[in-house]
Amino acid sequence: MAALEEEFTLSTGVLGAGPEGFLGVEQSDKADQFLVTDSGRTVVLYKVSDQKPLGSWSVKQGQTITCPAVCNFQTGEYIVVHDHKVLRIWNHEDVNLDKVFKATLSAEVHRIHSVQRTEPLVLFRRGAARGLEALLTEPQQNTEAVIPDEEVIRWSEFFMVFKQPVLIFITEKHGNYFVYVRLCKSHSLSKYTLLLGKEEKSVKPNFTARVDGKFISLVWLSSDGCIYETLIPIYSSDTEKSQRLVRALMLKAVVSAGAQSGTAITILDQDHIAVLGPPLPTSKECLSIWNIKFQTLQTSKELPQGTSGQLWYHGEILFMLHGKCLTVIPYKCEVSSLAGALGKLKPTQESGTHPMPHFVNWETCSGYELGSYSTEQSKTPRRKKIETSLQPEVPGSKQLLLIIKRDSEKHIEVELRKFLAKSTPDFHTIIGDIVAGLLGRCKAEPSFYPRNCLMQLIQTHVLSYSLCPGLMEIALEHTDVQMLQLCLQQFPDIPESTTCACLKLFLSDTIHDEKKEMEEPAEIVQNGFSPEDSSCSKDDQQLNKKPEDEAKETVSFPVTSCPVAPKRAALLNAVLHSAYSETFLLPHLKDIPAKHITLFLQYLYFLYLKCSGNAAMTLPGVSPPTLSQIMDWICLLLDANFTVVLMIPEAKRLILNLYKFVKSQISVYSELNKIEVSFRELQKLNQDKSSRGLYSIEVLELF
Known part of the structure; x- marks a missing residue:
């Protein structure tokens, strides 16, 4: 949420605003002075909190200040330029500008x-820039002409x-706008052409x-009442050519289209922007704050x-000029959230109350120590003593994190098992800290890979990808397909790029000799698989059935053999179940090698044949893919x-089969549409207006 507080006016007795307002309002070296x-x-x-001026300085009659005064934060002095070329520097104690x-x-x-943190920079009208110290050393030094003739600087920051x-x-020249970015230390200069709409060139x-x-x-x-944005690289690779910048719409219709005066904008933070201007053609001017993240109006003042x-x-x-007075309006912008943007953010709790949070704050809860929670403190000393004598010594979270930093994998595994055996409050935060500690040591020591510890933590069912983003990357580096399979099954927020990385690994990873495994399962399999793995054993039992066993099932179509081994099929099924957005997934699918795409399509076609023959039939495994998931992935792979x-x-036969599959699906849906139309007609024929309100049962049999 954002809010505008009560406005107040600064004293304007010594100020004279021209037709275009003031030249500027700049921060001094004191937080409350401007x-x-x-x-x-x-x-x-001015000192804003006191609403009064602390000092006033004027140039002589006949002289005119031509750019806003600023403060040199390194020295506390003030700087101003009058008559375009004359630079004045003074202190707060000085009275007469003519003597400074x-x-x-x-x-x-x-x-x-x-x-802050650097010397003032002087920008000349022809685009040259000089640091204040270098300029004062030689005020009459020549300055280069950076911008061409007839090009005028319109805005700078x-x-x-x-x-x-x-x-x-x-800069602007004949309605065309150009952007210059200068890195002051390296003296590099980049030029861009800003592409604006036709309506923007006139205003x-x-x-x-x-x-x-x-x-x-x-x-x-813009003059159309909309706010546009473009991103400009600070460090450009090509500083010789004039590159083009394309705009993107940020907010639509925030002020009246065609409003040519009384409009202004300024960015308040990464999620909020202040807009000055009339919201409608006939309305008065208004100050409003918009949430650019959720595209919502937060507050406004006429x-x-x-x-x-x-x-x-x-x-x-x-700060703004309201009428002929300089008006100050304090504001507040809270951290952007969907509830706040929609005005649904609940007020904060009164002091003295400590309700249980609905969401965990991972940053503030890091370092949480066991035993500090009220339920633990409520136990009697006698009960605590009994529990201590019966249970092994359990390390606290801080102690466990120290063990993770320095001890061996075996010792860490033992201590972690003790830790997980005891129920703890605020479990999510502690598990997140432990995983972060393990991953941090993995990155620091490449030989350190506590696989068993990580598997234990994943099986607590409290982790997510956003809580431990480095976990799946470490598993991909070590080709740990079982851990990746477990993450795919449990994490609801895996990015599409990571999902595709897992798919690439599953399709390219040779699990022993796959052909031999499809004929006779091996007892020990690399990468963490074992015959006891329940998620794979059921797949093995049913996907490895021989043709004579398949014939016993009530399947009225010929089933081709599975093109992949059962354990790889279990891995691919985990990918099929993962959540995704088609827009973000398609670009990553294009990077998978063609032979692997063909293999995956063959497997999906095999699954389709297994599912489509009998609507009541399900695929083997704990959570097999649905027909809808299979069809969606076939479409995604073919689109990409x-x-x-x-x-x-080699894919020619597969393409022909998929073509027949599409034709059959179209035929099925066509017949279903006909049945739907028939049902609607029957409903119309059997509607009896006179029987409204009566209870009746009608049975329709269709053959």
């Missing part, structure tokens, strides 16, 4: 940018990205940006006196690899 620069001659330092430090530069300045100062500015867009990993997320409010179309934010405070499969001679 520099406000008007469009004329004055800079005022002055430097006349060789070129006109567009803006000075200043952020300055960021710190991994201790690297990054400048981004946007100046409102830009804002934030850093998103290795990209700059550039966001702008502005009857109008605005200048300028919006600044610092910390949790919004049809051209490849078509070129393989």
